[in-house]
Amino acid sequence: MQSSSTKILNFLVNDMLDFAQMRSGKFRKNIYNFDLKEAINEIVSIQMMKAEFCGIQLSFQMINFP
Numbered sequence: 796m797q798s799s800s801t802k803i804l805n806f807l808v809n810d811m812l813d814f815a816q817m818r819s820g821k822f823r824k825n826i827y828n829f830d831l832k833e834a835i836n837e838i839v840s841i842q843m844m845k846a847e848f849c850g851i852q853l854s855f856q857m858i859n860f861p
Contacts, residue, residue, distance in 0.1 A: 832860060 816822035839855050846853035 832857070 813822060835857070839853075843853045
């Protein structure tokens, strides 16, 4: 698992590369479908592991979500 500072640095580098591509007119936006419910569950699962490591009980509930 990457540390928070590693993730932030990765996002910054990627943003700078995207900006350079936009300036050169070569930027392409990748658009694709994904399962939002699955993505949310994955994020919550990761956060639950982090919370458990810190002795915190984390729970969530998705109400009226298709």
